[in-house]
Amino acid sequence: MKNMFSQTSYAKNFPAIGFGTYKAAPDENIEIISRAIEAGYRYFDTASFYGTEKFIAEAIEKSGIKREEFFIASKLWKTDMGYEKTQSAFKKTLEELNTDYVDVFMIHWPRPDLTQSDWKKLDLETWRAMEEFYLAGKIRALGLSNFLPYHADNIIKNCKVMPTVAQLEFHPGYTQTFAINYYREKNILLQAWSPIARGRVVNDELIIELAKKYHATAAQICLRFCIQEGVMPLPKASTIERMKENLESLNFEIDAEDISRLENMPPLGWSGEHPDRERVKIS
Numbered sequence: 001m002k003n004m005f006s007q008t009s010y011a012k013n014f015p016a017i018g019f020g021t022y023k024a025a026p027d028e029n030i031e032i033i034s035r036a037i038e039a040g041y042r043y044f045d046t047a048s049f050y051g052t053e054k055f056i057a058e059a060i061e062k063s064g065i066k067r068e069e070f071f072i073a074s075k076l077w078k079t080d081m082g083y084e085k086t087q088s089a090f091k092k093t094l095e096e097l098n099t100d101y102v103d104v105f106m107i108h109w110p111r112p113d114l115t116q117s118d119w120k121k122l123d124l125e126t127w128r129a130m131e132e133f134y135l136a137g138k139i140r141a142l143g144l145s146n147f148l149p150y151h152a153d154n155i156i157k158n159c160k161v162m163p164t165v166a167q168l169e170f171h172p173g174y175t176q177t178f179a180i181n182y183y184r185e186k187n188i189l190l191q192a193w194s195p196i197a198r199g200r201v202v203n204d205e206l207i208i209e210l211a212k213k214y215h216a217t218a219a220q221i222c223l224r225f226c227i228q229e230g231v232m233p234l235p236k237a238s239t240i241e242r243m244k245e246n247l248e249s250l251n252f253e254i255d256a257e258d259i260s261r262l263e264n265m266p267p268l269g270w271s272g273e274h275p276d277r278e279r280v281k282i283s
């Protein structure tokens, strides 16, 4: 039986903004994560691929704040897909995070590489292992990262436990509207990776104009756009000032006409990553 209700309710507890941890421990220490906790973040997005799981665990322990007050999302890397490999990779994730459950666990990409012709079978075997951990209470919500609608359909049509969360690249200039609408219709919580496009959109004339109009920064315009589109942003930042500035995007509103202008601006700032293409190097 599909278990959409309980997971969807669970996602309603997530904060409106999470903290991205890709490259968030450049000096192999917990400093940036501890700073983010101090700034007020309680939702941390990580992945085995990022190497930041253990730093999140250490920073949470050092904070003295209870584990239950945090939300931790991690992801299964491409080379760990398949029933048995997922089992061991997930156990490793729990060990690194020094916890007995994660709040969200996602498949990072729908296939290990473009030559993988039986990716549908592989995704289903991976999902079956994740469902078992979910049913055992080790994962609170299951998720898909970088799954386009036809990848997600394979899971949704064959699963016992529905996905709760879908993570996609999303920012002004790259909104993947078809995929976003697909997940919206299914009531699956959307999350934006690279919500500031790693700085690639901050010099755009519309973003600059709106930053002036709303007495905000370009980064805040990007994050506020995500929030108003119902896509939870996961910004990464290094300084406490930027971390706080990003949280302050909760405190103003962009009017409907300007949101429409942002939705319809020319394509800009794509990362070069796409589940069905070789990576494009963007300078």
Ligand SMILES: NC(=O)c1ccc[n+]([C@@H]2O[C@H](COP(=O)([O-])OP(=O)(O)OC[C@H]3O[C@@H](n4cnc5c(N)ncnc54)[C@H](OP(=O)(O)O)[C@@H]3O)[C@@H](O)[C@H]2O)c1
Pocket (backbone or CB within 6 Å): 019, 020, 021, 022, 023, 045, 046, 108, 145, 146, 167, 192, 193, 194, 195, 196, 197, 198, 199, 217, 219, 220, 234, 235, 236, 237, 238, 239, 242, 243, 245, 246
């Ligand atoms: N599922 C996936 O495949 C996937 C892929 C990529 C990312 N993600 C997740 O999404 C998170 C965020 O994405 P991202 O790190 O690629 O990009 P991002 O959050 O869009 O951008 C991060 C960059 O923006 C800068 N920045 C942050 N706040 C700023 C501000 N207020 N003003 C000016 N610059 C600011 C940061 O600089 P400083 O650090 O120097 O402050 C950093 O260089 C990742 O950390 C990861 O958790 C997931």
